[in-house]
Amino acid sequence: MKPLVVLGFLGSTLDASKFGPTRWNKWRPTVGLTMHEDLRVDRLVLLHGSAHTRLASYVTEDIASVSPETTVEPYLLDFKDPWDFEEVYGKLLDFARDYPFDPEAEDYLIHITTGTHVAQICLFLLTEAHYLPGRLLQTQPRRGTNDGVGTWTAIDLDLSRYDSIATRFAAASAESTSFLKSGIETRNPAFNRMIDEIEQVAGRSKAPVLLMGPTGAGKSQLARRIYELKRLKHQVKGPFVEVNCATLKGDGAMSALFGHRKGAFTGAIADRPGLLRAADTGMLFLDEIGELGLDEQAMILRAIEDKRFLPVGSDKEIASDFQLIAGTNRDLGRAVNDGQFRDDLYARLNLWTFALPGLADRREDIAPNLDYELDRFAEREGSRVTFNKEARERYLAFATAPDALWSGNFRDLAASITRMATLSATGRIDAEGVEAEITRLSRLWSNSDERDDHLARFLSPEQLDALDPFDRAQLATVVQTCVRSRSLSEAGRSLFAVSRTKRTTANDADRLRKYLARFELNWQSLQEHGSSRKKHGG
Incomplete structure (x- = not known):
């Protein structure tokens, strides 16, 4: 069994008592939860304010006497106003993001009996949103007895019962969708609806996700943001492994994906773990999955379903528990009909399929992406470049016009902004620079085939x-x-x-x-x- 970690607030009233033998006849939630024969608490993360440091020490000593196997970890967390929802939620969210949770190695219970009602609600919300990777724990006294132990229950509350704070949960969800969009204030309604759905799927499902769309539509970037969001919520622990399947050719594809044993073939001078093994406990992004051969597709399917696969030249299977995102610019349904893609793998990938539109279908998003690309340029090059007003208006008029093809999608836009910024020695993109770039793009698009x-x-x-x-x-x-x-x-x-x-x-x-x-x-x-x-x- 994994070690059990309980996280909760010190109860400034419920956990307090006079020193003496009679204190053991009083139900104190924090002490009591370590006294259950059927609940072994290996570590207790005890949140408390500076004003209650002495009480925290007192409770810690009592826990040591009744449950020496429990390690108490005091954690100082002060609030100016413990009834201010925004302050409490914000500080607890920061705590959840910074604390070194390890769900693969430990189980967590979030104790919501103690603390203010605001603190309890915030703990619930953060657990429901997976920022706190555990189940909720409720404790209570035994009625009509002098039993200091009480009872405990692991529960799963219904969010709909808390209509008064639903807007706060919605705010957290909105933060996640903004994260998926790299903070860009996108304006395309269809794209925004798609990102909202991806945010829900990313938070609630471990099933494979299929991202479809033309080259340059942003599949790789979105896949990495999904991974980072899941990692932020402690839903993945391992690395993000990106594989461009179009680069895997011939016999080397099997070895690259699934690894090989030393001596499996000429040139195999050492064991190779393979990319699927490298993605263990993390996320694997198979970009251009439609380019894989049928044999590789069959092994990928088994690795998805059974979390096991056989390296080249090995008679022993390897386990790897990864979450999968696949990307393609091909019509996989047609590839199945043409015999170029396995129908069983396509069925497995097609549970959550999202089609990313090209830039030409999101012209209203060009303006906010200009600022994003200039920010990226500043980060890369260490110099800030901006448009002057006339140049920006001229570029946007060209970029959003119906005859602007954007055949390379966001790749073309990023390259265009980079060129103009690089050639603007004064740090300001002027009308002359814009006209030169328009000429380049027009020549690039002169034949749209x-x-x-x-x-x-x-x-x-x-x-x-x-x-x-x-x-x-x-x-x-x-x-x-x-x-x-x-x-x-x-x-x-x-x-x-x-x-x-x-x-x-x-x-x-x-x-x-x-x-x-x-x-x-x-x-x-x-x-x-x-x-x-x-x-x-x-």
Whole structure:
């Protein structure tokens, strides 16, 4: 059994008594809860104010005499007004965030019998919201007896009974949703509703979450914020492990995810724990999960359901208890129909699915994100840059116009702000800087086709301008196929699927390699660039 820790307030009235043998005939809640034969308290965190330090010492001595196995940990917590809800809730919230709770190693009971009614309500709210990771404990005296022990009950109260303080709970919930949005005052109603639902799911469920949306929509950032919110509420203890599944190719994918034993294959010179093992007690974010092979998908499903998996070359299973967030820019339902994604894994992931809209569908959120990106620039570079009024108005007019494509979503916006801030030597982005940036973005979006969008990221504007329209369209298709393929051979088979059937021998990889070389491109650069985009933009 895990050690049991009880946390509660010292009762300035109920816990007080005159010194002498008769005090044992009086029910004192804090002392009494350590006297139960069926409730072993290993540690008692005793909250009290400076005015009651002497009483806390007195109670601690009595606990030591009746329950020597209980360690009392006095914790000084003063309130200017113990009936001021805002002050009490705020200080208890700070305590809950700072205290080194360890739910994996200890069980917790929150004693709500002592303290003011305001303190009891606040303890309830913080427990209900998982800032205090335990159950509620209620104690009471035995009626008509001189028994100093009393009775105890672990309870689960109904929040609806406390309508008078529901607004305070709503405020805590609003704080969590703001946290998920990185403090950005987003204005898009659909997006805000989605974040509200994610906040509820994150606080109440350990089931996998699936984030869908185009590259650059913010899946990676949202996944990390979900993890940080859960960690803040003591719902996860371990690390956040992010995996870009698009970078896991061939046999190395199994080893990277599930680990391997020394000697499992050529080059396996030492044991490797694997990324799933690294995420134990924490959160695993599988970005671009649709890029995993079917074998890896099968093992991921078992790891989700059984919390166990088999490393490569091992005959002994490994346990890892992680929470999962998956991300994808693919239509997994269509991938299931095409036989490229397991239907059982999709069913397991599809319990909580959230589709993140692209920036073009959230134009009202561009203005608050300008300030956020400038803040990020200041943090990175150590210098504050702002817009002058005319420049900001001009940029927003362009950015929110219907013909602003934002094909790269928030990735494009972040890059745009970074460019303007970097080129503003005076620390003020002016109209001239905005016009230059508008020219860059307009050129980037001159062809909105997704294939051409790929081309614009691998070739310079000068290289693009030097291409005939015929070559440009053909090369765009080739580059797009290469980025989505797992190997040079796979890309070649896809591109030359018809012509290869008419030849007795085929070397599609060599044929594709020579084609790319005509445009000063190579397979490795396409893969590295594409993987970097997915890692940082997804």
